Amino acid sequence: xxxxxxxxxxxxxxxxxxxxxxxxxxxxxxxxxxxxxxxxxxxxxxxxxxxxxxxxxxxxxxxxxxxxxxxxxxxxxxxxxxxxxxxxxxxxxxxxxxxxxxxxxxxxxxxxxxxxxxxxxxxxxxxxxxxxxxxxxxxxxxxxxxxxxxxxxxxxxxxxxxxxxxxxxxxxxxxxxxxxxxxxxxxxxxxxxxxxxxxxxxxxxxxxxxxxxxxxxxxxxxxxxxxxxxxxxxxxxxxxxxxxxxxxxxxxxxxxxxxxxxxxxxxxxxxxxxxxxxxxxxxxxxxxxxxxxxxxxxxxxxxxxxxxxxxxxxxxxxxxxxxxxxxxxxxxxxxxxxxxxxxxxxxxxxxxxxxxxxxxxxxxxxxxxxxxxxxxxxxxxxxxxxxxxxxxxxxxxxxxxxxxxxxxxxxxxxxxxxxxxxxxxxxxxxxxxxxxxxxxxxxxxxxx
Amino acid sequence: xxxxxxxxxxxxxxxxxxxxxxxxxxxxxxxxxxxxxxxxxxxxxxxxxxxxxxxxxxxxxxxxxxxxxxxxxxxxxxxxxxxxxxxxxxxxxxxxxxxxxxxxxxxxxxxxxxxxxxxxxxxxxxxxxxxxxxxxxxxxxxxxxxxxxxxxxxxxxxxxxxxxxxxxxxxxxxxxxxxxxxxxxxxxxxxxxxxxxxxxxxxxxxxxxxxxxxxxxxxxxxxxxxxxxxxxxxxxxxxxxxxxxxxxxxxxxxxxxxxxxxxxxxxxxxxxxxxxxxxxxxxxxxxxxxxxxxxxxxxxxxxxxxxxxxxxxxxxxxxxxxxxxxxxxxxxxxxxxxxxxxxxxxxxxxxxxxxxxxxxxxxxxxxxxxxxxxxxxxxxxxxxxxxxxxxxxxxxxxxxxxxxxxxxxxxxxxxxxxxxxxxxxxxxxxxxxxxxxxxxxxxxxxxx
Numbered sequence: 001x002x003x004x005x006x007x008x009x010x011x012x013x014x015x016x017x018x019x020x021x022x023x024x025x026x027x028x029x030x031x032x033x034x035x036x037x038x039x040x041x042x043x044x045x046x047x048x049x050x051x052x053x054x055x056x057x058x059x060x061x062x063x064x065x066x067x068x069x070x071x072x073x074x075x076x077x078x079x080x081x082x083x084x085x086x087x088x089x090x091x092x093x094x095x096x097x098x099x100x101x102x103x104x105x106x107x108x109x110x111x112x113x114x115x116x117x118x119x120x121x122x123x124x125x126x127x128x129x130x131x132x133x134x135x136x137x138x139x140x141x142x143x144x145x146x147x148x149x150x151x152x153x154x155x156x157x158x159x160x161x162x163x164x165x166x167x168x169x170x171x172x173x174x175x176x177x178x179x180x181x182x183x184x185x186x187x188x189x190x191x192x193x194x195x196x197x198x199x200x201x202x203x204x205x206x207x208x209x210x211x212x213x214x215x216x217x218x219x220x221x222x223x224x225x226x227x228x229x230x231x232x233x234x235x236x237x238x239x240x241x242x243x244x245x246x247x248x249x250x251x252x253x254x255x256x257x258x259x260x261x262x263x264x265x266x267x268x269x270x271x272x273x274x275x276x277x278x279x280x281x282x283x284x285x286x287x288x289x290x291x292x293x294x295x296x297x298x299x300x301x302x303x304x305x306x307x308x309x310x311x312x313x314x315x316x317x318x319x320x321x322x323x324x325x326x327x328x329x330x331x332x333x334x335x336x337x338x339x340x341x342x343x344x345x346x347x348x349x350x351x352x353x354x355x356x357x358x359x360x361x362x363x364x365x366x367x368x369x370x371x372x373x374x375x376x377x378x379x380x381x382x383x384x385x386x387x388x389x390x391x392x393x394x395x396x397x398x399x400x401x402x403x404x405x406x407x408x409x410x411x412x413x414x415x416x417x418x419x420x421x422x423x424x425x426x427x428x429x430x431x432x433x434x435x436x437x438x439x440x441x442x443x444x445x446x447x448x
Numbered sequence: 449x450x451x452x453x454x455x456x457x458x459x460x461x462x463x464x465x466x467x468x469x470x471x472x473x474x475x476x477x478x479x480x481x482x483x484x485x486x487x488x489x490x491x492x493x494x495x496x497x498x499x500x501x502x503x504x505x506x507x508x509x510x511x512x513x514x515x516x517x518x519x520x521x522x523x524x525x526x527x528x529x530x531x532x533x534x535x536x537x538x539x540x541x542x543x544x545x546x547x548x549x550x551x552x553x554x555x556x557x558x559x560x561x562x563x564x565x566x567x568x569x570x571x572x573x574x575x576x577x578x579x580x581x582x583x584x585x586x587x588x589x590x591x592x593x594x595x596x597x598x599x600x601x602x603x604x605x606x607x608x609x610x611x612x613x614x615x616x617x618x619x620x621x622x623x624x625x626x627x628x629x630x631x632x633x634x635x636x637x638x639x640x641x642x643x644x645x646x647x648x649x650x651x652x653x654x655x656x657x658x659x660x661x662x663x664x665x666x667x668x669x670x671x672x673x674x675x676x677x678x679x680x681x682x683x684x685x686x687x688x689x690x691x692x693x694x695x696x697x698x699x700x701x702x703x704x705x706x707x708x709x710x711x712x713x714x715x716x717x718x719x720x721x722x723x724x725x726x727x728x729x730x731x732x733x734x735x736x737x738x739x740x741x742x743x744x745x746x747x748x749x750x751x752x753x754x755x756x757x758x759x760x761x762x763x764x765x766x767x768x769x770x771x772x773x774x775x776x777x778x779x780x781x782x783x784x785x786x787x788x789x790x791x792x793x794x795x796x797x798x799x800x801x802x803x804x805x806x807x808x809x810x811x812x813x814x815x816x817x818x819x820x821x822x823x824x825x826x827x828x829x830x831x832x833x834x835x836x837x838x839x840x841x842x843x844x845x846x847x848x849x850x851x852x853x854x855x856x857x858x859x860x861x862x863x864x865x866x867x868x869x870x871x872x873x874x875x876x877x878x879x880x881x882x883x884x885x886x887x888x889x890x891x892x893x894x895x896x
Contacts, residue, residue: 083881152883170549
């Protein structure tokens with residue numbers, strides 16, 4: 001409702017506005033960046049002193065530190081701890097304008113990006129729109145298995161988890177109480193592993209003393225993975241370690257377990273039905289529809305094929321990067337959808353645009369492997385860095401340090417550090433909020 | 449939707465559960481406390497070692513520190529900073545059970561509280577359900593003028609304010625841009641004064657450098673008060689000071705300005721229409737319907753008349769307190785709806801129940817005046833404490849210290865202090881989030 005009103009009024013305004021922008025357009029090259037994620041923001045920042053006019057478009061007003069989203073979903077952190085206003089991140093950068101709008105298409109012939117209510121011409125385009133949840137051809141599962149890609153999804157999962165314990169506390173039927181206290185995670189990648197560990201710790205440690213009728217330690221957390229092992233992108237030894245660590249926390253790990261159905265009653269997997277109102281989707285993602293807009297070939301995750309300069313075929317003025325690009329590594333294998341990849345690619349795209357402005361020759365993109373890590377719980381993590389493998393406490397401290405370091409903004413870092421310290425020392429977590437029903441409907445905005 | 453499903457399933461479960469609870473009921477006196485606000489929580493805590501069985505019922509899972517709600521609405525603090533899980537606050541208190549449910553009535557004849565899906569018998573009842581927004585007989589204004597009584601309302605106001613600047617930035621029409629940047633607050637009590645100061649500072653200091661097309665310093669903040677002066681419950685000299693301080697911040701203060709109409713286009717007051725999509729309601733409140741449920745006389749704000757022992761007439765087993773009671777002070781005047789009043793009354797109710805259990809005689813409630821304060825902006829506040837009056841920096845520091853001191857939980861205090869320090873030093877505020885549209889609908893819970 002609100003969003004519709006907002007989008008609609010934005011739309012109307014923008015159709016009018018377009019003329020103004022074009023009328024006053026300067027002659028400097030126009031760089032349009034799509035997405036204020038890790039890639040887009042890095043690209044913008046690299047161009048901060050460049051003689052170009054940058055417009056960064058995102059449907060949100062904030063940059064989101066996605067790797068910690070699961071901590072919002074499991075009530076350790078607040079949304080604002082892992083989000084930073086895009087405008088603030090770029091407020092000192094005078095060549096850059098931010099527009100909050102939903103992108104709807106790209107007209108590659110006329111070099112124009114279309115967004116809800118307007119369009120803008122580009123000389124260079126950086127497409128870094130990331131990915132969204134994918135339900136393997138079963139979009140109807142979405143309403144029963146919330147994914148974890150933005151802050152609303154995270155707070156929705158938080159509400160569901162906390163409410164389930166409230167319901168269980170009032171539930172006289174033993175069977176139903178157990179169902180209420182069962183949580184299924186579909187997908188054993190880093191997000192699934194981190195969520196499973198965090199829900200388990202929330203139940204056994206954080207809220208253990210809060211209830212009178214139920215024993216939160218009877219909480220069941222089931223992690224289902226279709227493939228043969230957890231953390232498929234990690235070395236096998238670390239997958240095994242993660243599984244062992246999770247089992248120590250009481251998580252039921254089911255590998256080779258393909259989900260056949262998700263509905264209001266729960267999940268059917270390997271022929272078995274598990275009754276459970278709390279199913280969360282941590283499995284596949286699909287790229288933003290950049291390939292569709294550009295009319296270019298994509299891989300099966302919807303990622304645009306790009307060359308070693310991050311250009312889609314025949315478009316040296318376009319860079320596609322991060323989760324929405326299939327970019328080759330040195331062996332020709334596609335690079336994984338990780339934050340460090342997107343950040344390095346964003347920085348590279350910025351540098352390439354600078355080089356092109358100076359007619360310097362292009363150097364191919366090379367990913368500098370920053371390793372791969374996942375946290376499992378208190379003092380438990382796995383880290384793969386080149387040939388190195390860390391586990392246990394040392395891996396966990398590494399994970400903490402790296403995530404804090406890359407978290408945008410000093411303020412957020414400090415706050416997150418404090419909340420982690422608090423959670424660690426006191427087994428308390430800070431954001432256990434079930435938000436009230438909206439009692440005041442938003443006023444419809446007068447159109448135009 | 450979600451809430452309906454939740455309430456419905458709670459209801460069904462509870463009807464079944466009721467029998468179980470009663471079957472296993474112990475013989476200790478039952479104390480039922482309605483509301484986990486300042487009064488209810490204090491009452492529960494005072495009875496922590498008493499030989500009674502306490503059930504605390506609230507529709508929310510958290511205690512809310514209402515005096516700082518305006519800081520969530522103006523993007524300085526996050527919801528979790530001013531909320532604390534009720535279960536955590538009482539987790540060590542073994543004689544107390546918490547139920548999250550909406551109260552629907554009181555059967556005073558059978559000494560029974562009815563809530564959505566169940567009921568519970570009491571020997572002693574403490575009703576401390578606070579107040580809600582009142583629109584002076586114009587409930588239709590609610591959809592155009594969000595109030596500020598819970599966290600959802602606060603985040604809704606935050607979204608509206610931040611979105612308005614986004615819309616203004618893209619708005620080519622000068623007139624419409626100015627409207628987008630106009631904010632009207634209806635009601636010049638402490639909340640209105642604090643909101644006006646905070647919106648003004650947000651615009652002129654925090655986000656001033658974030659935009660390219662608009663100048664946030666052109667923001668108009670209009671504070672309308674029907675009465676002759678702001679802060680009617682304060683000494684006159686402080687009202688004057690608050691008005692002067694607000695004007696220095698650029699706020700347009702209009703006293704004696706009765707609002708005649710609120711609609712989608714804005715406000716009509718004193719015959720003048722002001723076009724503005726951002727109208728916030730900081731005027732009257734009405735008490736929770738405790739009086740209606742009890743069938744007892746109420747004052748014009750809906751507050752139950754109670755005697756100097758906080759009992760409604762003829763009910764020595766019932767205490768009504770805080771915003772939903774009209775309790776006399778020493779001169780027979782009703783005590784104001786302030787947090788310190790509710791806290792002292794809650795504590796008193798707990799002590800009175802202890803006294804009754806020991807057959808000790810009752811002492812009347814005496815309010816120890818902790819003073820009255822409101823903050824206006826950076827380094828500006830007004831404080832009335834007995835015959836003392838503070839203004840300016842000293843009052844502001846007093847305000848900070850008092851609010852921090854009473855904020856529940858060490859963790860929240862520390863986090864809030866840090867965020868205030870950050871906001872003060874850097875002119876940055878931390879929670880400038882426009883949350884994404886929900887893309888994943890919540891799954892309907894299987895009924896029963």
